[in-house]
Amino acid sequence: MFCRAITATLTAGLASLAVSAAGTAQPPESLSDSVMRHVRIDAPRLALTGLQLIDGSGAPARQDQTILIEDGRILAVGDRGGVTIPDGFDVVALDGRTAMPGIVGLHNHLHHPGVPVSHFAAPHLYLAGGVTTLFSAGSAAPMAELNMAGAVARGLGPGPDMRIAAPYVTGPEGNWVMPRPATPQAARDFVDYWASAGVAGFKLYRHVTPPIAAAIIDQAHTHGLTVTGHLCSLTFSEAAEMGIDRIEHGLISMSDLVEDKPAGECVSTLSSLTEADIDGPAVSAVIDTLVAHDVTLTSTLAIIESHFAHRPQGEPRALEMLSPVERAAYDARQTALAERRDTTRFTPALFDSILAFERRFAEAGGRLVAGPDNGRHIVAGYGDQRNLELLVEAGFSVPETVQIMTHNGAVELGLGEDRGLVQAGYRADLLILNGDLTADPAAIRTLEYVIRDGLAYDPASLAETVRGEVGLR
Structure with missing residues (x-):
């Protein structure tokens, strides 16, 4: 079983933690039964025909496309009449379907509240x-996550290519389970240790103090690693000037507009945001600062939506993935949410401003990426799909949204020459939807195949394996 394989790898020690950034495709014979039970097409040479293609570049969709895949890489892409299918290729006719790159998620936790590492449900559902x-x-459990990523990379279980973050870094008033380096030197030592363990980046959390944040950012950059932040004690502008690489959650976590905000202290932002003019000079100044310092913004609209009573809540297929305890917690939250429907905090106008802020940031030249921040009833994978729908609601075209969720994420991870586009030479990570995504963003829910490294997985089989498991393992 995959979970036992993961447990075994946890004893391997730091020497086993590094995961190859190249993501070289593995032949089916090297993959475990836990993986192959979900694979529907494992032909080494594959021709997909008749597709509508949204290639991840932001360009308009192209019709009647043929995609050739060989040994886990895209060999050729083009019009049906312009691509010759060589002998030895298995041909799959996919008329009426949409192809797009595989999603590259930038805020995709491998834990669930109360479960430090979701070693079974999360990889399957993503x-x-x-x-x-x-x-x-x-x-929340970096050693376990690093080993889990290594196990998936070795073919012991199904899942994405997973790049693991170090533990969150917070301050004296922050979450007690998170590291709180006491001095800048302790912060630098923290970065050195986790960089040597093989993490892909660092995250600052709400109460981190400015000296510690600055030390984390500076030291991470000496290792060629990035730093993101769920900010509160720091304003977006302060973090940008420190050199932070990425900021999570967008407008909802922005404290720049709080009047007389105490320096370095985390205070509520909601009142300032409810009253904010999203098109006004104060918000424009923040956006200009982010763009000038090349700060990426991570959209997490799926989890943000869950706080707003007037918005759709748990979709049935996601609720089916929750454990009984998690489903009961969802029901209790929905009762509480209904009771505060008339709140003056989480208003329809504020949600509209959150959407508009992300659109304005991108229009100003900022790089927008996405991830669901899974938790509550936002489960791995399905939350990413909901993000796509919400970004379209925010005013992005479907091709622009696909670019945000695929190639932008790949570029942010330093993988822009390897994945995130459906083009010749790129890794064969792509999605086949049984519908027209350009006509209906909800078609993202109709996944027929998830192709990773050239192998076509069955999404329904992967999901069924973990039904009722979210919040357990």
Whole structure:
């Protein structure tokens, strides 16, 4: 079983933690039964024909496309009449389907509240939802996550290519289970240790103090690693000037507009955001600062939506994945949410401003990426799909949204020449949807195949394996 294989790898020690950034495709014979039970097409040479293609570049969709895949890489892409299918290729006719790159998630946790590492449900569900590469954006059990990523890379279980973050870093008033380096030197030592363990980046959390944040950012950069942040004590502008690489959650975590905000202290932002003019000079100044300092913004609209009573809540297929305890917690939250429907905090106007802020940031030249921040009833994979729908609601075209969720994420992870586009030479990570995504963003829910490294997985099989397991393992 995959979970026992993961447990075994946890004893391997730091020497086994490194995961190859190249992501070289593995032949089916090297993959375990736990993987192959979900694979529907494992032909080494594959021709997909008749597709509508949204290639991840932001360009308009192209019709009647043929995609050739050989040994886990895209060999050729083009019009049906312009691509010759060589002998020895298995041909799969996919008329009426849409192809797009696999999702590259930038805020895709491998834990669930109360479960420090979701070693079984998360990898299955991310792949079932179309996520083929992810960054965990803060770890609750980094050693376990590093070993889990290594186990998937060796073919012991199904899942995306997983890039693991170090533990969250917070301050004296922050979450007690998170590291709180007492001095800048302790912060630098923390970075050195986790960099040597093989993490892909670091995350600052709400109460981190400015000196510690600055030390983490500076030291991470000496290792060629990035730093993101769920900010509160720091304003977006302060973090940008420190050199932070990425900021999570967008407008909802922005404290720049709080009047007389105490320096270095985490305070509520909701009142300032409810009253904010999203098109006004104060917000424009923040956006300009982020763009000038080349700060990427991670959209997490799926989890943000869950706080708003007027918005759709748990979809049935996601609720079916929750354990009985998690489902009961969802029901209790929905009762509480209904009771505060008339709140003056989480208003329809604020949600509209959150959407508009992300659109304005991108229009100003900022790089937008996405991830669901799974928790509550936002489960791995399905939350990523909901993000796509919400970004389209925010005003992005479907091709722009696909670019945000695929190639932008790959570029942010330093993988822009390897994945995130459906082009010749790129890794064969792509999704086949049984519908027209350009006509209906909800077609993202109709995944027929998730192709990772050239192998076509069955999303329904992956999801069924972990039904009722979210919040357990």
